[in-house]
Amino acid sequence: MLLQILVNGISLGSIYALTAIGYSLIYSILQLINMSNAAVFLTSAVIFYALYTSLTGSSVLLTFILTLMAAGAIGYVIEVIAIRPIREKGDSNTYALISSIGVKTILEQICQGTFGSEIKQFPTLLDGKYIDLFGARTSAIQIIIICTTLLILFFMNWFTQKNRVGRGLRALSQNLKACHLMGMPVNTLIGVSFAVGSMLAAVSGVAYCMYLKSISISVGSAIGNKAFAATVLGGIGELKGAVVGGYILAIAENLVSGYWSMSASNFISFGILILVLIIKPTGIFGKKEQKKV
Amino acid sequence: MKKLFSLLLILMMVFTIAGCSGNGGNGGGEETVETAADENGDYHIAVSLPFTGTNASYAEYIQMGLEIGLKKLENEGWINGDGTGKIILDYYDDKNDATEGATIAEKIVASTDPYYLLEIGSFASGVSYPCATIYRDAEVVQYALTCSKSDFLPTSGDWGFSLSVTQDTAAARVAAYDIEYLGYKNIALIYSSDSWGLETCKYYTETAEKLGVTLLASEKYEDGQQDFASILTKIKETNPELVMCFCAENDIVLIRQQAETIGLDCQWQVSSKSRTSNVLQNLGDLGEGLYGVYARTKDLTDPVYIEYENLYKEMYAAKFAEDNNTTQKYADQGYNCMLTVIWAMQNGGLTRQSFRDQLATLKDFPGVQGAITFATGRRVLQTQYLSQIVRNDAGELKWVNYEDILDTFDVDAVAGLK
Amino acid sequence: MKKYLNSKNILFVLIIAGMAVAPFITDAYQLRVLISCELNMIFAMSLNLLMGIGGTVSFGHVAFYEIGAYTTASLWYHFGWDYSTNFIFVILITGLAGLLLALPMSRITGRYVTIITLSFAEIVSLIIKNWDPVTLGQMGIVGIPSITLFGMRFKNKIQFFYFALIFVIVTYILMYWLVNSKLGRNLQAMRDDSIAAEAMGIKLFPNKVIVFTISAIFAGIAGSLYAHLMTYVEPATFNANLSFNCISIVVVGGLGNFTGTLIGALFLTILPEYLRKFEFLFKYRMIAYGMVLVIVMWLNHSIPGLKLKQSITGFFRKLLHKETAVEEV
Numbered sequence A: 001m002l003l004q005i006l007v008n009g010i011s012l013g014s015i016y017a018l019t020a021i022g023y024s025l026i027y028s029i030l031q032l033i034n035m036s037n038a039a040v041f042l043t044s045a046v047i048f049y050a051l052y053t054s055l056t057g058s059s060v061l062l063t064f065i066l067t068l069m070a071a072g073a074i075g076y077v078i079e080v081i082a083i084r085p086i087r088e089k090g091d092s093n094t095y096a097l098i099s100s101i102g103v104k105t106i107l108e109q110i111c112q113g114t115f116g117s118e119i120k121q122f123p124t125l126l127d128g129k130y131i132d133l134f135g136a137r138t139s140a141i142q143i144i145i146i147c148t149t150l151l152i153l154f155f156m157n158w159f160t161q162k163n164r165v166g167r168g169l170r171a172l173s174q175n176l177k178a179c180h181l182m183g184m185p186v187n188t189l190i191g192v193s194f195a196v197g198s199m200l201a202a203v204s205g206v207a208y209c210m211y212l213k214s215i216s217i218s219v220g221s222a223i224g225n226k227a228f229a230a231t232v233l234g235g236i237g238e239l240k241g242a243v244v245g246g247y248i249l250a251i252a253e254n255l256v257s258g259y260w261s262m263s264a265s266n267f268i269s270f271g272i273l274i275l276v277l278i279i280k281p282t283g284i285f286g287k288k289e290q291k292k293v
Numbered sequence B: 001m002k003k004l005f006s007l008l009l010i011l012m013m014v015f016t017i018a019g020c021s022g023n024g025g026n027g028g029g030e031e032t033v034e035t036a037a038d039e040n041g042d043y044h045i046a047v048s049l050p051f052t053g054t055n056a057s058y059a060e061y062i063q064m065g066l067e068i069g070l071k072k073l074e075n076e077g078w079i080n081g082d083g084t085g086k087i088i089l090d091y092y093d094d095k096n097d098a099t100e101g102a103t104i105a106e107k108i109v110a111s112t113d114p115y116y117l118l119e120i121g122s123f124a125s126g127v128s129y130p131c132a133t134i135y136r137d138a139e140v141v142q143y144a145l146t147c148s149k150s151d152f153l154p155t156s157g158d159w160g161f162s163l164s165v166t167q168d169t170a171a172a173r174v175a176a177y178d179i180e181y182l183g184y185k186n187i188a189l190i191y192s193s194d195s196w197g198l199e200t201c202k203y204y205t206e207t208a209e210k211l212g213v214t215l216l217a218s219e220k221y222e223d224g225q226q227d228f229a230s231i232l233t234k235i236k237e238t239n240p241e242l243v244m245c246f247c248a249e250n251d252i253v254l255i256r257q258q259a260e261t262i263g264l265d266c267q268w269q270v271s272s273k274s275r276t277s278n279v280l281q282n283l284g285d286l287g288e289g290l291y292g293v294y295a296r297t298k299d300l301t302d303p304v305y306i307e308y309e310n311l312y313k314e315m316y317a318a319k320f321a322e323d324n325n326t327t328q329k330y331a332d333q334g335y336n337c338m339l340t341v342i343w344a345m346q347n348g349g350l351t352r353q354s355f356r357d358q359l360a361t362l363k364d365f366p367g368v369q370g371a372i373t374f375a376t377g378r379r380v381l382q383t384q385y386l387s388q389i390v391r392n393d394a395g396e397l398k399w400v401n402y403e404d405i406l407d408t409f410d411v412d413a414v415a416g417l418k
Numbered sequence C: 001m002k003k004y005l006n007s008k009n010i011l012f013v014l015i016i017a018g019m020a021v022a023p024f025i026t027d028a029y030q031l032r033v034l035i036s037c038e039l040n041m042i043f044a045m046s047l048n049l050l051m052g053i054g055g056t057v058s059f060g061h062v063a064f065y066e067i068g069a070y071t072t073a074s075l076w077y078h079f080g081w082d083y084s085t086n087f088i089f090v091i092l093i094t095g096l097a098g099l100l101l102a103l104p105m106s107r108i109t110g111r112y113v114t115i116i117t118l119s120f121a122e123i124v125s126l127i128i129k130n131w132d133p134v135t136l137g138q139m140g141i142v143g144i145p146s147i148t149l150f151g152m153r154f155k156n157k158i159q160f161f162y163f164a165l166i167f168v169i170v171t172y173i174l175m176y177w178l179v180n181s182k183l184g185r186n187l188q189a190m191r192d193d194s195i196a197a198e199a200m201g202i203k204l205f206p207n208k209v210i211v212f213t214i215s216a217i218f219a220g221i222a223g224s225l226y227a228h229l230m231t232y233v234e235p236a237t238f239n240a241n242l243s244f245n246c247i248s249i250v251v252v253g254g255l256g257n258f259t260g261t262l263i264g265a266l267f268l269t270i271l272p273e274y275l276r277k278f279e280f281l282f283k284y285r286m287i288a289y290g291m292v293l294v295i296v297m298w299l300n301h302s303i304p305g306l307k308l309k310q311s312i313t314g315f316f317r318k319l320l321h322k323e324t325a326v327e328e329v
Helices: A002-030 A036-054 A060-088 A093-115 A140-161 A164-174 A176-181 A186-212 A217-234 A239-259 A262-279 B002-020 B056-075 B098-110 B125-138 B167-181 B195-210 B229-237 B249-262 B277-287 B303-315 B317-322 B329-346 B352-359 C007-025 C028-053 C062-079 C083-106 C111-130 C157-179 C182-192 C194-199 C204-230 C240-253 C258-275 C285-300 C306-320
Strands: A130-133 A136-139 B043-049 B087-093 B116-120 B141-143 B187-192 B217-221 B242-246 B267-270 B291-294 B365-367 B370-374 B385-391 B397-402
Touching: A002 A036, A002 A136, A002 A140, A002 A164, A002 A186, A002 A217, A002 A239, A002 B229, A036 A060, A036 A093, A036 A186, A036 A217, A060 A093, A060 A186, A060 C285, A093 A217, A093 C240, A093 C285, A130 A140, A136 A140, A136 B249, A140 A164, A140 A186, A140 A239, A164 A176, A164 A186, A176 A186, A186 A217, A186 B249, A217 A239, A217 A262, A217 C111, A239 A262, A239 B229, A262 B217, A262 B229, A262 C083, A262 C111, B043 B056, B043 B098, B056 B087, B056 B303, B056 B329, B087 B098, B087 B329, B098 B116, B098 B125, B098 C028, B098 C204, B116 B329, B116 B352, B125 B141, B125 B195, B141 B352, B167 B195, B167 B242, B167 B291, B187 B195, B187 B229, B195 B217, B195 B242, B217 B229, B229 B249, B242 B249, B249 B267, B249 B277, B277 B385, B277 B397, B291 B397, B303 B317, B303 B329, B329 B352, B329 B365, C007 C028, C007 C157, C007 C258, C028 C157, C028 C182, C028 C204, C028 C240, C028 C258, C062 C083, C062 C111, C062 C204, C062 C240, C083 C111, C083 C204, C111 C240, C157 C182, C157 C204, C157 C258, C182 C194, C182 C204, C194 C204, C240 C258, C240 C285, C258 C285
Parallel strands: B043 B087, B043 B116, B116 B141, B187 B217, B187 B242, B242 B267, B267 B291
Antiparallel strands: A130 A136, B291 B385, B365 B370, B385 B397
16 A cells, blocks of 8 residues: 555656746746746646647647647747736736736636536546556556656756756846846746746646546646645755655655545645745755845 | 826726626615516526536536526416516626625625526535525525535525435435445445535435444545545555445546556445536446436436427537437436426516415426425425446446336335435 | 825725715625625735735735634634624734744745745645534534624624724724834835844844734734625635735735725726626636736736826825825835
8 A cells, every 4th residue: 555655646746846847947037936837737738638639639649749839839928928028127026926827817717718617538648557566556657657757857957957048047047137138038038938837837737637537627726836835845946856845745645645634635745845944944955045135 | 107097097996886886776676576577577587606617517507407498488488478478597607606606696686677586506505605694684585406405494594495405315315225225335435525525424424324334434535636546545445345425526537537547446336416427428438337326207208308308409409419318417407496486486476575485385396307395494305216327238328227226125214314 | 194194095085985985875786895895905905014014925814814704703603702702812813823824934034935824824724624623614604693793783784884994994094003113114124125124133033923913913804804794604715816816906006005905905806796797708707807917917017006106196296286205115
């Protein structure tokens, strides 16, 4: 039973981790909690479903690529329409936050209006294939999700360390003003960071629905807060922090609801968060911020 | 810029005033009326349901049922039979939110143009409760057709009605079927952590204990939960023969699919709330053998049902085909609701007071889900049958109601309801 | 006297005067919407103290609202006490909750405060959901009577309206006094530059504790009024949307601008009801609401923002032929 719970926890943790990186990326650059991320999670799953059932027929890969592109475009557009005008005025992040809440409401309502509130079957991969890991039944899709997450983590690591655009994003998170003065295309780069964040949300949204084998409009509601909590737990702005935070939260939740009760599991996950923040206010991997005078 | 912002301010004030002056007119609602009809002789009924949010599918089906009932009346020449006495339904969206619901309730009771004869809704008991006191004080009938909480009727004074069998009865019947008829002794329970789930769980457990069965596990989950893997793993450890789920139709699909992933192999049972065609359709092959509880006339050749099904096919052909050529349960309830409203109106219930008095006398009314009676305290009396998803000869999965069981098995006596 | 004669206060008096005559021209539904506005005003003003003056973005303000509602509801349910007694407990218990939330703030600053408030709200909501003997859990508390003061029961919503209006006025005056007191100046200094403030000898922690406590108390009062208005409380009502709605009101009204909060509350409470009138929006009402939020942020991040305030101040200046002090936000 313990092993089964761990397997479930790790596959859920992968979903949290992917979404958390999206939050972390944007937070590290703009100090903005991008509330629209959870809505993009839902929207891309809905787009995937719509494309799969209507246009692309049976090719999961093609649908997935199209969904990623759509999610990237949505992320970029969100930045241009809802965040940039506020950012350029040099206004406080709180205003951008409200704007992103507005975007979230709009996206969620559009999804609901077009998709309806009924649960629908979602295409999945290798349905009915299981592997027995020392008594823990692991479905093929769980293994695919875990592997995909690891691949994306390596890619993101390469992207932020070696790639020109990725290095630009890191520079932005260190000093936005200086980047601007250096003549970097700040606006485009921030747009790209939103696009990347949205694509990560899209990957996790589609993966989560494949894992559940079904999709309904309430699919993103619980993930948003959890992923955000995972980001903070691991340390904001740190790639590995978001990942470790995601796994810790998901495994703790599964353990508590497996051995105790599901209501207690939420209690524990937020309890851990508060405890960690009290002991180490910057999160597990967070670097101590220097107060500037 | 200055002008722009002054404009915004003025706009806002106009909002304030225009938004406030709604449909209502001033004060009003006090004058005594002969009938609730407007100057054209039409009657207005307000419908408050969650058209947005996670419960929107229920609201849409109820709306379909109401519209079918309305169509039937139109074919018969409206209330007076000569094309006069039209019924007009006004829909309000309460988002399944108590605050919104109460605001709408105030709007409905305060409105004089149109003047509403009664209100239909809300969907969840959590929304129906705060509204109940408003309707009670304003003396307007609140027809909360889906509200099954057992203390709703007392709260609403004399003005609340419901078409759902109260939970103390429904949950006890399910337990009696499971334990005494199907003979399961090792039962685990999953229920949603809302007032409906808690109450059903309580009565199910009580009846089970009366019948000498202690539940192996009872697990609750929070609203919006998608990942049930952990509680299913826990339940698997107890090796149940039957898992009883008191949950919404979306949740049973998730639970059943994840149980398959975990490898939890046993019988499944849902309550009447989730015995719907959506569940049948979305579970696919996994659904085979799933038990449910249902209320329907024994005879599908019943003229009431045939007329309904024909109208259903005519008005909502696409939906009908999508739902495996069956009518949906909540549409049935909406239709029943409309039929009883029409019956009460045609039998003299044309003011709020006389409508209530008339509706309360409903007895053995032929609805599409069997006869409906409002007993003392407006409690609904309705028979409920055990039902199951079975593969028919053509290889299609269908819900089948075991109606003959009741000839030999007195469920109410076993459940201790008599 | 001249000290108090600024555009904000004049606008406040106008709003209150407008609301005071409202019951004479509205029907029950409009009155209900206005009562919701009043509750949102008190709730949002308490958050504005925290956000606008204290500089803390709270995602979990609904926790205090919920505690307030449940305090009065549970006391009525278990002991049958009336509002005049419950009110004291509402203040005590929500104040205590605010104090509790403030404790971790000795170590945690800035961005992490937000997540602490969010977690706090989740935990409070879970406790209320599962503490069955006291809160009745998910079953909710049914049949809470209208407000009763010293044995005198409010018979209609108009009395309730004026009762809540008194609280709006009291809250506003208290907030105004607070902001212009030593505490308010300390807080603003801390918000703008905590290091400089500390260097000037302002102790951060005690000030934070006080502002959290006061803010929690007023949110709790709004919640307790809500319980008596709805006659029914259940945990599902107090979800994160209430917090976000409240933040929206504060930001639309302008951070630190309490008159703005009143206007923001009126605007954002009436808007969704107003949108009900358009039938083509039936299912898309909330999309329109979301768009308005984005556009308002876009135009000038708040309706009675700086520009408008200047124009109003200018207007009054012309009117009175006097110099009126222009306040900074």
